[in-house]
Amino acid sequence: MNKKRGLAAYPYLLWSLLFIVVPLIIVLFFSFTKKIDSQYVFSLENYQKLISPQYLKVFGRSLLLAVISTVACLVMGYPIAYMISKMNVGKRNVLIMLFILPMWMNFLLRTYSWLAILGKNGIINTLLGYIGIGPLNLLYNDGTVILGMIYNFLPFMVIPIYTVLIKIDSDLISAAQDLGADRRILFKRVIFPLSIPGVMSGITMVFMPAVSTFIISSLLGGGQYMLVGNLIEQQFTNIGDWNFGSAISIFMMIIILISMALLSRYEGESDKEGGALL
DSSP, rough: OOOHHOOOOOOOHHHHHHIIIIHHHHHHHHHHHHETTTTEEEEEEHHHHTTHHHHHHHHHHHHHHHHHHHHHHHHHHHHHHHHHHOOOHHHHHHHHHHHHHGGGGGHHHHHHHHHHHHHHTTTTHHHHHHHHHTOOOOSSHHHHHHHHHHHHHHHHHHHHHHHHTTTTEEEEEHHHHHHOHHHHHHHHIIHHHHHHHHHHHHHHHHHHHHHHOOOHHHHTTTTOOHHHHHHHHIIIIIIIOHHHHHHHHHHHHHHHHHHHOOOOHHHHHHEEEEEEEO
């Protein structure tokens, strides 16, 4: 039996080696080297460039927009997931399908659709024109970029929270109600603590793509807002500096891993507290 399990793990190990370990080693190699006379020599210059003010500003803006969009998705997504979880099975399956359905469409097309809605000749400005207002400049600002992030990543917040909420044992809720807990206490002491794993998963799934996105900021920001994802894309496609682009990628990977570690630690502490409250 153990031998069969070992054989079954080989394809997974081979896949991980070819598509995770090897690419990561290549990126690490480029990040710690510099090309001189067609040869790669060890250098820390790529990481030293990261601390320059112009790049720190890009990192700060990327983190700020990612945090804002993540918080906005949480504030909007949790009530949505909670309301859906309280419906009967047929209705909630339909509503969750409606959330998943836009994700079947290409990410680029979903983002492009906002140009037709918010553009000077878009739907909103056309409607405002009928009442003598506009055209308004609704594109190419931080608010539009955040709107694009929320629109694209909101399902990643709703679905994990919804999945946890529907698995909460109804006996725990009934017991709390029998002990005199009103709706506010029930949510604060029972439902929310038990839903923390879903909240943490949602935060992780929204923050990671938000902090590294480049399509949303390119289209809805009009190229005026350089984020980390745009900076990495620029280094690989336009400038051709793979070494510096790799260093930025490793730096962002470290930030994301630290964020995930902190969230996982908080999730573990929350699970203990939730159990104590119950």
